[in-house]
Amino acid sequence: MTMDSLFTAEEQAFRDRVGSALRDMLPADLAEKTRNSVHLSREDMARWNRILHGKGWSAHHWPQEHGGPGWSPMERYLFESEYANADAPPISVFGVYLVGPTLYTFGSQAQKDRYLPGILTGDEFWCQGYSEPEAGSDLAALRTTARKTETGWVINGQKAWTTEGHFADLMICLARTDSTVKQQAGLSLFIVPMDAPGLKISPVITIDGAHSVNEVFLDNVEVPEDALIGEENKGWTYAKFLLNHERTNNAQVHRSRREFERLKRSAAETLDGDGRPLLDNPAFRRRFAIIEMEVRALEATVLRILAVQTGGKEPGPETSIVKVIGSRLQQMISELAMDVFAERAIAVPANGLNAPSDAAAWAERHLFRRVVTIYAGSNEIQKTIIARTALGL
Amino acid sequence: MRRSEEKMEEDRLLRDSARRFFEEQRAWSPTGKHNGQAAYLDMGWPGMGLPEELGGMGADLSQCLMAVEEGGRVLLPDWLIDDVALTAGLAPLCDKSGMGDLLGRVPSGSVRFVLVTGDRRHPPLRLAKNGTDATVTGRSGLVPDALRATHLLVCAENAEGEAQLAAIAVDAADGVHREAYHLMDGRKAGILSFDGAAIPAGNVLASGEEARQRIAELTDLCTAGLVADCIGALDAGFSATIDHLKTRKQFGQPLSAFQAVQHLMADAYCDRENLRSLTIAMTAAFDGPADERRKAVSAAKAYLGRNGLAAASRCIQVCGGIAMTEEYFVGHVYKRLQTTAALFGNAEDHLATLM
Numbered sequence: 100m101t102m103d104s105l106f107t108a109e110e111q112a113f114r115d116r117v118g119s120a121l122r123d124m125l126p127a128d129l130a131e132k133t134r135n136s137v138h139l140s141r142e143d144m145a146r147w148n149r150i151l152h153g154k155g156w157s158a159h160h161w162p163q164e165h166g167g168p169g170w171s172p173m174e175r176y177l178f179e180s181e182y183a184n185a186d187a188p189p190i191s192v193f194g195v196y197l198v199g200p201t202l203y204t205f206g207s208q209a210q211k212d213r214y215l216p217g218i219l220t221g222d223e224f225w226c227q228g229y230s231e232p233e234a235g236s237d238l239a240a241l242r243t244t245a246r247k248t249e250t251g252w253v254i255n256g257q258k259a260w261t262t263e264g265h266f267a268d269l270m271i272c273l274a275r276t277d278s279t280v281k282q283q284a285g286l287s288l289f290i291v292p293m294d295a296p297g298l299k300i301s302p303v304i305t306i307d308g309a310h311s312v313n314e315v316f317l318d319n320v321e322v323p324e325d326a327l328i329g330e331e332n333k334g335w336t337y338a339k340f341l342l343n344h345e346r347t348n349n350a351q352v353h354r355s356r357r358e359f360e361r362l363k364r365s366a367a368e369t370l371d372g373d374g375r376p377l378l379d380n381p382a383f384r385r386r387f388a389i390i391e392m393e394v395r396a397l398e399a400t401v402l403r404i405l406a407v408q409t410g411g412k413e414p415g416p417e418t419s420i421v422k423v424i425g426s427r428l429q430q431m432i433s434e435l436a437m438d439v440f441a442e443r444a445i446a447v448p449a450n451g452l453n454a455p456s457d458a459a460a461w462a463e464r465h466l467f468r469r470v471v472t473i474y475a476g477s478n479e480i481q482k483t484i485i486a487r488t489a490l491g492l
Numbered sequence: 493m494r495r496s497e498e499k500m501e502e503d504r505l506l507r508d509s510a511r512r513f514f515e516e517q518r519a520w521s522p523t524g525k526h527n528g529q530a531a532y533l534d535m536g537w538p539g540m541g542l543p544e545e546l547g548g549m550g551a552d553l554s555q556c557l558m559a560v561e562e563g564g565r566v567l568l569p570d571w572l573i574d575d576v577a578l579t580a581g582l583a584p585l586c587d588k589s590g591m592g593d594l595l596g597r598v599p600s601g602s603v604r605f606v607l608v609t610g611d612r613r614h615p616p617l618r619l620a621k622n623g624t625d626a627t628v629t630g631r632s633g634l635v636p637d638a639l640r641a642t643h644l645l646v647c648a649e650n651a652e653g654e655a656q657l658a659a660i661a662v663d664a665a666d667g668v669h670r671e672a673y674h675l676m677d678g679r680k681a682g683i684l685s686f687d688g689a690a691i692p693a694g695n696v697l698a699s700g701e702e703a704r705q706r707i708a709e710l711t712d713l714c715t716a717g718l719v720a721d722c723i724g725a726l727d728a729g730f731s732a733t734i735d736h737l738k739t740r741k742q743f744g745q746p747l748s749a750f751q752a753v754q755h756l757m758a759d760a761y762c763d764r765e766n767l768r769s770l771t772i773a774m775t776a777a778f779d780g781p782a783d784e785r786r787k788a789v790s791a792a793k794a795y796l797g798r799n800g801l802a803a804a805s806r807c808i809q810v811c812g813g814i815a816m817t818e819e820y821f822v823g824h825v826y827k828r829l830q831t832t833a834a835l836f837g838n839a840e841d842h843l844a845t846l847m
């Protein structure tokens with residue numbers, strides 16, 4: 100792969116070992132689905148999650164004491180790179196990236212015992228109930244309330260954009276527990292079963308024509324006392340911790356590298372009007388070269404951040420930097436794909452008989468990809484964070 | 493580029509009536525079901541650019557493109573580029589065999605021409621003459637209004653590489669196959685395959701240099717129609733976005749109060765205005781030399797595929813998550829532009845012909 104000079108001999112050996120293991124483990128149909136679809140089904144994600152778990156790799160960035168392999172940041176990076184290169188399906192992010200780390204950091208022992216195993220095996224799926232119709236970028240303005248009762252809590256409100264909510268078992272829900280204090284100081288995190296009485300869910304179709312997000316309505320939903328994660332009114336602190344994890348993941352450096360390599364291959368196999376491979380057409384060559392440069396820059400920046408983390412520090416504004424450049428890069432790649440596939444990317448036969456094509460998958464990916472600069476903290480919000488914390492402006 | 497007072501008054505009336513018509517009859521709705529059928533037939537728009545002696549309205553190109561643009565504002569699912577923009581350029585063909593009669597039937601909608609060009613990534617369509625017959629072979633690129641067309645204006649080459657322009661009645665010729673396609677933005681299009689389709693040699697309207705010039709002009713007309721449609725779509729997308737920015741509040745303020753949002757929209761506005769300027773210049777260039785016309789069209793089409801699309805994507809960005817949903821107008825504007833960007837040559841194709 101690229102930039103071998105940045106890795107030691109041991110690191111390269113580790114990479115080769117996990118890479119060949121992943122390729123052996125991965126069922127061919129799942130690799131195919133990963134290449135050709137944007138949103139995977141629960142069944143597919145669960146199946147792969149189980150296989151990974153068999154090897155102890157389903158939560159590859161968790162510490163050993165909680166069921167992870169206990170890898171160093173660099174080992175994780177190399178694993179993720181091989182994972183993307185194998186076209187392994189991304190497993191549901193909410194359990195592994197968000198809820199797991201929140202629970203093993205802030206949860207009670209009982210909560211860890213109850214919920215971490217289901218995340219590791221992939222038997223339980225989670226969704227993230229933070230955003231609301233009126234609380235997007237201004238998350239702290241959320242209106243969903245949780246009221247204390249004799250036996251637990253009663254939750255009322257509406258959540259928006261709940262990704263995978265329609266097949267999740269549990270939601271990590273941010274709700275207001277004190278409305279007399281500063282907005283951020285009155286929020287708490289709860290675990291809410293998706294089949295709780297009073298919880299209703301309705302689908303939202305996105306511009307790629309798919310159903311991955313939902314609206315969730317909570318009407319007097321009762322949860323027990325121990326549904327609260329950590330301390331009451333500390334939800335904002337926990338949630339911010341969680342969002343930071345989400346953002347590092349959102350750099351998507353390995354997936355971008357992999358997509359870029361695949362797109363390059365498609366461009367080598369596609370002829371331009373002069374009968375020459377697109378990859379040899381000077382205009383396309385240049386655009387590919389520019390993205391190669393951008394991918395390298397992102398790889399190098401992510402590695403720099405890893406070096407900081409290896410030194411034992413928590414990530415700071417760097418996570419905002421990689422969110423901004425990583426998301427923009429994802430969009431650049433799919434924009435280039437639209438030009439590579441040209442008319443084939445915007446048209447599908449009306450008879451529906453054709454096998455799913457590379458071009459059609461790129462088109463869906465491209466449309467859905469407008470979201471990467473909006474969610475997980477919009478790029479405008481990230482830039483404000485960079486200006487404040489990195490530049491002191 | 494300057495228009496007389498009289499023309500400008502005519503333009504204003506036309507734009508107003510077109511806008512009212514589309515807003516009342518064909519307003520956009522999330523379900524994609526525009527109410528009303530192809531009622532613009534009643535407005536006499538098909539062939540509006542044809543001279544009055546052929547039953548047209550004698551509208552000039554600027555007015556034809558204005559009508560197309562107004563259709564773009566409501567994301568009209570029907571194509572106007574062939575009925576309105578293409579036919580504006582067909583009058584010079586009226587003395588060719590049978591064409592006078594056919595053109596006379598365009599305004600009523602009983603004859604509908606589409607321009608059929610080759611796939612840019614494949615060898616051109618072939619037309620071979622043998623005596624009184626001619627045969628056509630090959631596969632076209634995406635043809636926007638292919639499914640409703642009664643007549644095809646086929647742009648082909650003979651074995652020597654000389655341009656050939658032929659008119660083919662869809663029903664009359666064996667060996668013409670139409671495949672239907674769904675486009676990303678919900679519109680429909682078709683691809684035509686010619687499997688040695690035999691036509692009378694008289695249907696070849698022009699050959700060689702004359703055909704080359706005609707094909708270039710007709711292709712430019714369709715491309716111009718696509719650009720005009722997107723200007724309308726983008727304008728409407730802007731209005732919807734600006735409304736949203738003024739009403740949605742975050743952090744106790746309307747989104748429109750955030751400078752980052754203002755600057756994104758200001759950038760988008762610069763792009764949109766440049767695109768409009770290029771569209772005006774493009775329209776004017778149809779009165780000038782062919783080479784200049786081609787460059788003006790390519791500049792506008794390439795700009796649409798780059799900056800126009802970037803402007804539409806910024807509208808999604810500043811609206812936030814809501815613009816990612818099928819229910820919301822702004823995402824559909826983006827799809828309209830993305831789809832159009834790929835038709836009749838994408839930005840890279842047009843940049844390549846610009847130098």
Ligand SMILES: Cc1cc2nc3c(=O)[nH]c(=O)nc-3n(C[C@H](O)[C@H](O)[C@H](O)COP(=O)(O)OP(=O)(O)OC[C@H]3O[C@@H](n4cnc5c(N)ncnc54)[C@H](O)[C@@H]3O)c2cc1C
Pocket residue numbers: 226227228229230232234235236237259260261262263305312470473474475476477478479480483740742743747750751752753809810811812813814816
């Ligand atoms: C497909 C999808 C999946 C999602 N999945 C989930 C999920 O699973 N769980 C969940 O909780 N949430 C989820 N979200 C919600 C997501 O986090 C929000 O969309 C995001 O926080 C932005 O909020 P908003 O969409 O309300 O946009 P708004 O906050 O209304 O922002 C609109 C625009 O204004 C800008 N803006 C806002 N405030 C400022 C400011 N102060 N300064 C400068 N610019 C500003 C934004 O950058 C943006 O460009 C998802 C969203 C989408 C679209």
